[in-house]
Amino acid sequence: MLTRARDKVGWPALTLLLLLALAPLVVRGVSEQGILVQAMIYAVGAVGLDVLTGYSGQFSFGQFVYFAIGAYVMAAVRVNGHWPWLPAIIAGVAASTLVAAVIGSLFVRLRFFGSAVGTFFLGAVAVDLISGSRLSHWTGGSNGLAVLPVTIGANSLSTGDWLYYTVWIALALSVAVCLRYTKVRAGRAARVVKENEVVAAVLGVRVFREKVRAQALAGAVAGLAGCMLALEVGYLSPDTFGISQSIELFAIVAVGGTGSIVGPILGAVFFFSMVNGLASTSASSSQLLFSLVVLVVVVLFNGGLYDLLEKGTRKLLGLRRSDAGAHKKDAQVAGRAQAERTEPVAAAAVAEPLSGALAESPATVSFAQPSADRARVRTGPPLLELAGIGVDFGGVRALDAVDLTVGRGEVHAIIGPNGAGKTTLLNCISGIQPATGRVVLDSDDLTSLPVSVRRARGISRTFQHPALVADLTVLQNVEVGAYETHNGSAVLEMAGLPGTRRRDRVARDRAVHALELLEFPRERWDVHAGELTMGEQKHIDIARALASEPKLLLLDEPTAGLGEEEIGAVANAIEGVRRAGVTVLVIAHHVGFVRRIADACTVLDFGRVLTSGTAGEVLADDQVVDVFVGAGRKS
Numbered sequence: 001m002l003t004r005a006r007d008k009v010g011w012p013a014l015t016l017l018l019l020l021a022l023a024p025l026v027v028r029g030v031s032e033q034g035i036l037v038q039a040m041i042y043a044v045g046a047v048g049l050d051v052l053t054g055y056s057g058q059f060s061f062g063q064f065v066y067f068a069i070g071a072y073v074m075a076a077v078r079v080n081g082h083w084p085w086l087p088a089i090i091a092g093v094a095a096s097t098l099v100a101a102v103i104g105s106l107f108v109r110l111r112f113f114g115s116a117v118g119t120f121f122l123g124a125v126a127v128d129l130i131s132g133s134r135l136s137h138w139t140g141g142s143n144g145l146a147v148l149p150v151t152i153g154a155n156s157l158s159t160g161d162w163l164y165y166t167v168w169i170a171l172a173l174s175v176a177v178c179l180r181y182t183k184v185r186a187g188r189a190a191r192v193v194k195e196n197e198v199v200a201a202v203l204g205v206r207v208f209r210e211k212v213r214a215q216a217l218a219g220a221v222a223g224l225a226g227c228m229l230a231l232e233v234g235y236l237s238p239d240t241f242g243i244s245q246s247i248e249l250f251a252i253v254a255v256g257g258t259g260s261i262v263g264p265i266l267g268a269v270f271f272f273s274m275v276n277g278l279a280s281t282s283a284s285s286s287q288l289l290f291s292l293v294v295l296v297v298v299v300l301f302n303g304g305l306y307d308l309l310e311k312g313t314r315k316l317l318g319l320r321r322s323d324a325g326a327h328k329k330d331a332q333v334a335g336r337a338q339a340e341r342t343e344p345v346a347a348a349a350v351a352e353p354l355s356g357a358l359a360e361s362p363a364t365v366s367f368a369q370p371s372a373d374r375a376r377v378r379t380g381p382p383l384l385e386l387a388g389i390g391v392d393f394g395g396v397r398a399l400d401a402v403d404l405t406v407g408r409g410e411v412h413a414i415i416g417p418n419g420a421g422k423t424t425l426l427n428c429i430s431g432i433q434p435a436t437g438r439v440v441l442d443s444d445d446l447t448s449l450p451v452s453v454r455r456a457r458g459i460s461r462t463f464q465h466p467a468l469v470a471d472l473t474v475l476q477n478v479e480v481g482a483y484e485t486h487n488g489s490a491v492l493e494m495a496g497l498p499g500t501r502r503r504d505r506v507a508r509d510r511a512v513h514a515l516e517l518l519e520f521p522r523e524r525w526d527v528h529a530g531e532l533t534m535g536e537q538k539h540i541d542i543a544r545a546l547a548s549e550p551k552l553l554l555l556d557e558p559t560a561g562l563g564e565e566e567i568g569a570v571a572n573a574i575e576g577v578r579r580a581g582v583t584v585l586v587i588a589h590h591v592g593f594v595r596r597i598a599d600a601c602t603v604l605d606f607g608r609v610l611t612s613g614t615a616g617e618v619l620a621d622d623q624v625v626d627v628f629v630g631a632g633r634k635s
């Protein structure tokens, strides 16, 4: 399923920051300005949490720990080391970043429940360390630690307008850095990780590294929030920090809207205005009212305040861009137009279900020219050789001594009934699934190599369910697959140095080339993936896999769930891939589709190769009919 993590939030973020910058002109009361300062401090931390949850799909109850580390390190180096204030803040942020990266790398493999428990107890350890005697010479233990006043000339950054604008600068900086992160390669890779870690790995993304990077960024931003909190409160004690802050951050992100960067700022302003506005009522009813309001916002407005505001603004301006239904319709119309333009063979000819077609009689179905003439014309050694591939899932023998040879430049179809082992076979080739036997690509033995190395050696693949990033455009999604490696420094990428810009240009060129090769309509390149039809998504999945310029492209049921015209478009796309000289191994369920695109065909049944040959030969084989329609089957 496609989930939302927004990309185009630059203008809303700028507008909101400008409004906050101007707010002191209108909001003159000391306590009202204090509320906004509190809101902005928490917004800094919440923006980081949004990067972690909304963009990289991770979870942490431990953000308050990074608040505390940032605050205590900043205060301690000033008191004990007499550091100037700016280096002290940098030290606080650096310390929280480092600890978040280390802790993150320990917790990154945990699923939701493990993360929740792990980060919760991390908080308990941190509070104990701060309040206990072990670090008391730095933290002041239970006595607390004074935060030395920060001044510029005669002005104190800890009070009044100076505090307000110091915190505002911290917020603007956090928003700028986090927004930039979501736009560079590392941030986009993290968004694919959020969609599906296996897909990300196959696209060459270092899943572990991207998750730790997101943890470190969220930790850095939380550390900066901690420094601001230290400036504001002027005195740190174990009571200054607690798990409740992490929960408040979650509430702020949920109320404001996840995956939007802007939402958490709105959420923080709403949250603190509510808390302080209700504080005048009796304690118990204010708590109840507050909880009810949060509940209503979270339950009724799934996308949070930002979503509500975005939709309201569009309505007000009479824009219909986010009308998903309208877009879907547009997409279908555009998809149909494209299919009509590029479809050289009647779409119906490729849409016949394999079992149905064979049950009728192969002769009665109007197919494109069988590809027998194309088959086996390839010369030279085969590109892919599988020998004795075997996989057991407990008692289930999913693959049993499978041998398969795929010729260079060939389109080779794998067919077979449900559960025959087709997907497992592709998983073995791409390295997702450990197996016995040998996998050799272009005389290169890949058997013991991991997914990332196999991709680098020329294997790319698609999945039954394309995990595209909904709020990235078509072109941006394809770019994620176009990077040769997903190594490199995220900091350098965010700085936009010439080296990384060059690499981005190469990736863009490859993505453009892949889309052109598949004849995906140019007017749809800037459409968000969340607005594409299923057929278009499959198309983009193929383009994304093709963008890495593989030797072998593995396609897992690219026609599953598609209508006749869309199947025709996928067949055209595969023809384009063939013309580019890329070898294709494709799982298919439609006999017309197989006849049209395949040079060769292998039938799997109960994890074994039943038969292999040209598509024409294989589909004329009685045994194949048995497998698909059950005739002659003993059990």
Ligand SMILES: Nc1ncnc2c1ncn2[C@@H]1O[C@H](COP(=O)(O)OP(=O)(O)OP(=O)(O)O)[C@@H](O)[C@H]1O
Pocket (backbone or CB within 6 Å): 393, 396, 397, 398, 416, 417, 418, 419, 420, 421, 422, 423, 424, 425
């Ligand atoms: N992770 C897994 N754990 C346990 N059993 C599995 C796993 N993956 C696949 N299997 C089993 O292995 C066998 C082959 O599954 P596989 O998904 O490869 O078949 P398939 O031919 O691709 O089927 P379909 O056409 O339905 O996708 C099936 O019996 C399936 O239940």
